[in-house]
Amino acid sequence: MFGLFEQPAASRQDHSACSGCSLCVLVCPMWRARRDPRFSPEGLAKALQCGATVAELAAPLDACSLCGACDPVCPERIDLSGMVMALRGALPRAAELDSQLTNLARQAASAAAPVAGALLLPGADLRANPALLARTQMLLGYGLAQDDGADIALALETGAQVSPTRRRRFLDRVEGRTLIVGDGLLLAALRRWLHGVRLQSLGEALSSQVAIRRRLTSADFYVIETRAYHAEFERLVTYYDRLRLETGCALNLDLQRIAIPAMTQAMSRRREMLADEDLREARWMLKGRQPRRIVVESLADRAVFEKSCDVPVLHLAELAED
Amino acid sequence: MHFGACVVGSEGFDASPGYDSLHSFHRMVLLKISLVEPGTVGPCPVAPDALQGIKRQQTNPARWKGAGWQAFVSALDAAGMELVEGAAACGVYATDAGGTAYGLPHGVVVARSAGQIASLLKAAQTHRVPVTVRGGGLTTEGESVAFGGVLLDMSGMSRVLHIDAKALTVRVEGGIFWHSLAEELRREDLDYLSAPLNLTSSVGGTLGVGGIDVNSARLGCSADQAIALQVVTPTGEIVECSDSQNQELFQRVILGYGQFGVITEATLRVRPYTPLSMHYFYYSSLATAIEDLQMLDRNDASDYSGILTIMDCAVNLLVAFDSDEREAAFKANWESRLRGYGEFGFALCMLGHYALRPWKLTEALYLLQRKREVFPEFRRAEYMRQGKMHDRTVVFSRAVWKHWGSRQMVIPDLATSADKFVAAVERGNAVCRKYFPRYTLYCVGIKLRPEHQAHYEMSCVPPDATGWAYGCEFEPIIDGEVYSRDHFQAFKNAIYDIGVDMGASYYRFGGMMKGYIRRVFGDALVDKHLALKRKADPAMILNRDVIF
Ligand SMILES: Cc1cc2nc3c(=O)[nH]c(=O)nc-3n(C[C@H](O)[C@H](O)[C@H](O)COP(=O)(O)OP(=O)(O)OC[C@H]3O[C@@H](n4cnc5c(N)ncnc54)[C@H](O)[C@@H]3O)c2cc1C
Ligand code: SF4
Ligand code: SF4
Numbered sequence: 022m023f024g025l026f027e028q029p030a031a032s033r034q035d036h037s038a039c040s041g042c043s044l045c046v047l048v049c050p051m052w053r054a055r056r057d058p059r060f061s062p063e064g065l066a067k068a069l070q071c072g073a074t075v076a077e078l079a080a081p082l083d084a085c086s087l088c089g090a091c092d093p094v095c096p097e098r099i100d101l102s103g104m105v106m107a108l109r110g111a112l113p114r115a116a117e118l119d120s121q122l123t124n125l126a127r128q129a130a131s132a133a134a135p136v137a138g139a140l141l142l143p144g145a146d147l148r149a150n151p152a153l154l155a156r157t158q159m160l161l162g163y164g165l166a167q168d169d170g171a172d173i174a175l176a177l178e179t180g181a182q183v184s185p186t187r188r189r190r191f192l193d194r195v196e197g198r199t200l201i202v203g204d205g206l207l208l209a210a211l212r213r214w215l216h217g218v219r220l221q222s223l224g225e226a227l228s229s230q231v232a233i234r235r236r237l238t239s240a241d242f243y244v245i246e247t248r249a250y251h252a253e254f255e256r257l258v259t260y261y262d263r264l265r266l267e268t269g270c271a272l273n274l275d276l277q278r279i280a281i282p283a284m285t286q287a288m289s290r291r292r293e294m295l296a297d298e299d300l301r302e303a304r305w306m307l308k309g310r311q312p313r314r315i316v317v318e319s320l321a322d323r324a325v326f327e328k329s330c331d332v333p334v335l336h337l338a339e340l341a342e343d
Numbered sequence: 344m345h346f347g348a349c350v351v352g353s354e355g356f357d358a359s360p361g362y363d364s365l366h367s368f369h370r371m372v373l374l375k376i377s378l379v380e381p382g383t384v385g386p387c388p389v390a391p392d393a394l395q396g397i398k399r400q401q402t403n404p405a406r407w408k409g410a411g412w413q414a415f416v417s418a419l420d421a422a423g424m425e426l427v428e429g430a431a432a433c434g435v436y437a438t439d440a441g442g443t444a445y446g447l448p449h450g451v452v453v454a455r456s457a458g459q460i461a462s463l464l465k466a467a468q469t470h471r472v473p474v475t476v477r478g479g480g481l482t483t484e485g486e487s488v489a490f491g492g493v494l495l496d497m498s499g500m501s502r503v504l505h506i507d508a509k510a511l512t513v514r515v516e517g518g519i520f521w522h523s524l525a526e527e528l529r530r531e532d533l534d535y536l537s538a539p540l541n542l543t544s545s546v547g548g549t550l551g552v553g554g555i556d557v558n559s560a561r562l563g564c565s566a567d568q569a570i571a572l573q574v575v576t577p578t579g580e581i582v583e584c585s586d587s588q589n590q591e592l593f594q595r596v597i598l599g600y601g602q603f604g605v606i607t608e609a610t611l612r613v614r615p616y617t618p619l620s621m622h623y624f625y626y627s628s629l630a631t632a633i634e635d636l637q638m639l640d641r642n643d644a645s646d647y648s649g650i651l652t653i654m655d656c657a658v659n660l661l662v663a664f665d666s667d668e669r670e671a672a673f674k675a676n677w678e679s680r681l682r683g684y685g686e687f688g689f690a691l692c693m694l695g696h697y698a699l700r701p702w703k704l705t706e707a708l709y710l711l712q713r714k715r716e717v718f719p720e721f722r723r724a725e726y727m728r729q730g731k732m733h734d735r736t737v738v739f740s741r742a743v744w745k746h747w748g749s750r751q752m753v754i755p756d757l758a759t760s761a762d763k764f765v766a767a768v769e770r771g772n773a774v775c776r777k778y779f780p781r782y783t784l785y786c787v788g789i790k791l792r793p794e795h796q797a798h799y800e801m802s803c804v805p806p807d808a809t810g811w812a813y814g815c816e817f818e819p820i821i822d823g824e825v826y827s828r829d830h831f832q833a834f835k836n837a838i839y840d841i842g843v844d845m846g847a848s849y850y851r852f853g854g855m856m857k858g859y860i861r862r863v864f865g866d867a868l869v870d871k872h873l874a875l876k877r878k879a880d881p882a883m884i885l886n887r888d889v890i891f
Binding site for chain 1: 431433434435437447498501520522526530531541542724725726737744748
């Protein structure tokens with residue numbers, strides 16, 4: 022009798038709908054690190070309701086890691102990470118980020134057209150590790166997109182503008198194919214832009230592989246990449262619950278089934294040394310647990326765990342037998 | 344291609360659906376946000392007040408005018424204390440979960456230590472600046488809203504300090520959310536005893552007001568699980584108190600609505616964690632369901648019990664168990680005595696009822712729609728394992744905010760002795776019917792501890808209750824409707840008048856119901872507490888206008 026009448030997903034709202042329930046605060050790593058409500062999605066939404074200017078909100082806007090944990094918990098369905106991205110667009114951006122964007126865009130412009138069939142869009146982190154990228158590609162058996170939208174992903178993160186021509190060119194190249202996307206923000210955007218296309222996060226694609234799945238055990242602590250997970254929470258919460266049941270591994274989920282992010286730094290600060298904040302989040306995840314191995318979906322998370330504990334840390338693609 | 348610094352606006356590049364494009368974001372900035380003057384409160388979502396014809400109790404205290412504020416700020420500055428001002432800092436506190444009382448503080452201090460709070464309160468006494476303490480801000484009558492002065496945000500002190508798994512106790516900072524505490528305890532396979540069914544109320548805020556859970560009929564209210572507290576008194580002394588140490592302060596701070604000190608640390612009793620198995624029984628009569636609830640409580644037949652309704656048409660008695668043994672004993676001894684139906688039986692019963700009353704079709708459709716929306720929330724697969732519910736507070740809190748929450752919440756309540764409860768709920772139900780087309784009732788029992796009688800004085804616990812007190816929340820479903828403050832206030836007054844008439848109390852009593860306090864407790868008791876308050880807080884700065 023139940024479940025037959027699940028309501029269709031209502032559309033997302035803006036900050037004016039915030040009722041102040043604070044549920045987003047509980048899951049926000051930026052709040053956990055500072056315990057100051059200004060550094061929380063609720064703080065941002067409420068400040069906007071009271072007429073705060075974007076400049077006054079610069080510090081929390083910069084500190085947000087866009088982990089997306091706040092989005093699925095908001096009962097008012099406010100697009101909180103979208104709000105941060107949009108507001109960031111009105112803040113001055115570091116010159117270094119601008120030149121990074123220009124470089125990425127230049128590389129994309131000279132990229133060859135993709136091979137036919139399903140495509141892997143690895144994202145910047147995986148592309149920076151050619152051996153792991155090759156292994157991932159081999160495991161998945163997908164063609165590699167030369168233009169994987171890295172410039173668009175960075176633009177999303179920093180609130181920069183992308184010309185409609187660039188976006189169209191990128192979408193034309195990937196439209197109508199099955200896509201595996203390494204960057205969580207780009208994946209969420211592609212879901213909105215492309216319809217009728219099969220899209221999967223890299224984490225879901227790899228963990229669905231029998232060769233990888235059967236190597237996961239109850240001694241593993243499995244770290245879900247947060248952006249892709251939260252962007253499709255309703256479906257993926259069930260997927261990972263099944264993964265946990267089948268393999269016995271522990272997951273980086275809190276009691277609300279929200280993924281605790283390891284890498285909590287915004288892109289603008291990511292090249293700095295790992296912050297205390299990241300290490301604290303990793304230690305919090307491991308508190309009361311004694312895994313013999315940590316398995317990560319995202320390479321950014323690997324660095325954090327390697328620094329905060331002394332058990333082996335493996336990327337999912339490294340799990341499969343050679 | 345153009346990646347410009349500080350660029351807003353791009354045709355066709357949507358950053359997100361709600362903020363559809365940077366272009367529309369720009370429009371939002373221009374059209375929506377700039378309508379609000381920085382430093383003021385945003386547009387009030389409550390319809391304009393007529394302020395006529397209704398005998399009102401005090402609803403919004405007068406704003407403190409700010410005399411001596413600058414000297415106070417300088418004193419804090421000299422003491423190296425951070426106080427933030429301006430819309431970005433104060434806006435988050437403009438209202439509480441009730442969303443009908445609006446006010447801004449002059450400045451905000453985020454709590455960091457007992458020492459810092461002691462300095463703050465000493466300066467506030469000297470300069471006579473009001474200090475409003477805020478935990479989760481889940482009050483519904485403006486008790487945690489600052490109408491000027493300083494807002495002390497306790498969420499800055501929200502850590503677990505020590506878990507003693509052997510002694511089954513935990514020491515926490517006062518601003519910790521119950522949910523954050525549950526997260527930490529779970530890593531040790533422990534759980535708190537009882538807490539409000541929402542994730543973001545704080546320990547300090549709850550110990551001051553009561554705290555009712557669906558296991559309160561067995562384990563008492565949340566305030567009863569406190570073993571010891573660290574309190575900063577209104578004059579800035581840091582004092583450890585318990586039933587054996589500084590007992591009088593302990594008695595006044597527990598269930599004291601923040602009048603006698605700021606709770607900065609608390610030692611609480613905890614218990615081993617268990618998932619629970621839940622059973623639902625459906626009734627069409629409030630009185631029958633309440634009688635069955637009380638029968639279960641009297642006989643210690645379940646670990647959790649409570650009533651949740653869709654108006655007075657679908658009355659759901661929920662019963663749950665921590666262990667298979669307790670569940671089996673219930674099935675063997677008590678289940679057959681309950682007069683409620685199973686889900687299918689109740690659906691048939693309702694079908695027959697509404698078939699004979701076709702003019703009530705809209706009500707029937709509402710029941711069906713509500714059931715379709717709400718019920719799946721309680722059975723989400725990710726919170727169920729082999730038929731047992733894990734993380735009940737998460738399940739309930741999600742459902743509460745999603746299906747009952749809104750930018751305005753008006754939840755007057757009544758707490759009575761067991762024998763007066765049916766009458767109180769039926770009278771309150773009639774008031775709900777009169778004022779709102781849709782509403783819900785939530786009833787639970789609260790086990791009283793005779794040794795805590797002194798804690799209960801002038802609190803939510805009705806003076807004539809022995810064994811158990813019973814509480815009922817009356818919550819209209821606002822659902823985007825706009826009601827005037829007068830309408831809300833008249834509704835609350837009508838509920839609270841029942842309490843005065845019946846000699847009941849209110850389990851979240853406080854705040855703007857200041858006008859009721861003498862009628863409920865009588866002059867002698869109120870004057871006794873007022874004298875204690877004046878002695879403890881000479882400038883009457885701490886949580887002003889909540890009770891006194
Ligand atoms: C949707 C919803 C559901 C609810 N469900 C329940 C429920 O199931 N059971 C229940 O019992 N209640 C419930 N409540 C009421 C609410 O949970 C209680 O009022 C709550 O426990 C208050 O905690 P808080 O941290 O939000 O306190 P606040 O609202 O922040 O403060 C409450 C009072 O205590 C004072 N205060 C806060 N912190 C401190 C401190 N550290 N020291 C001294 N004084 C302090 C404040 O000044 C204020 O007067 C609900 C409320 C809502 C909106
Ligand atoms: S995206 Fe993550 S870091 Fe940013 S506000 Fe939401 S929860 Fe906090
Ligand atoms: S979860 Fe949504 S409604 Fe609740 S405080 Fe956060 S932004 Fe506001």
